[in-house]
Amino acid sequence: MLRGLTVELLELKNRITTSFSGTEDDLREVLDLIEQDQPVFPFNEYEHLICNLIEKGGLNYNQYIEIRSEYISQNPNLWIFEISAPRGFGEKFAQTYVKGKCSKLKTPSKKLDPNYAGEYDLWLDGITIEVKASRAVDSNSEEPLYVKALARDTNRQFIMNFQQLKPQYCDVFIWVAVFRDEIVLWIMSSDEVEKNPFYSKGQHRGNKGNEGQLHIKHDKIHLFSKYELKDDDLEGAIRKAAKG
């Protein structure tokens, strides 16, 4: 376990067992017990493991509290992975989050833009903005999202699929990439999206050929760092992208 790196759920067990100072035999016995057990909500594998290790005497309450608070503070975004509905995540969470970063962003309406017909998500002084969101989860896991959620510094594989992209209907894209420990925003002009080498157009069969997708994989993500919002000046980034 490397210090300083975020503990992903898959590593938490390791973090707990390395804190155990008891004998190898006791540890093995407890791990076997956990393996056999089928926990039911609200009980779970981890509290069961910890209780058993404390009972064996190789772990104490303070260590448990330390592991617990470390995990909580390092994984502030896990609740976002519990949002199961696509629209709950994309619309309710992501758009609200982006709006919270810049009070000048407005939810569009016919009053604001007489031609508005639901083709974009946010509006800033006439700049039309589309918000897209995706969560980083382990590609090789079948577990629920909140179990396979990944940290930004992960070495596991993931694919973020930004889709239903319609560059012709907005000026600027804001991409919200959620990791269990961090939220990253990328701001790109629709031109930059359309010209991106990973942009693939066409999604729904028979559509007018105007909806594209763009997959960002773990090994390609660094190519987008130039679009990343780093100084928290979202308004400035949007205006800059809109000019391009």
Added chain:
DNA sequence: AAGCGCGGTTTATATGGCTG
């Protein structure tokens, strides 16, 4: 007129599957 309930429609992302 304002509010509610409800069913159909739209929109969002996660993931599957095909193809070279």
Added chain:
DNA sequence: CAGCCATATAAACCGCGCTT
């Protein structure tokens, strides 16, 4: 295997008739 396209599915949204 990677890349592209397509489907699954669930909640948010919308509109409308009904009630108060």
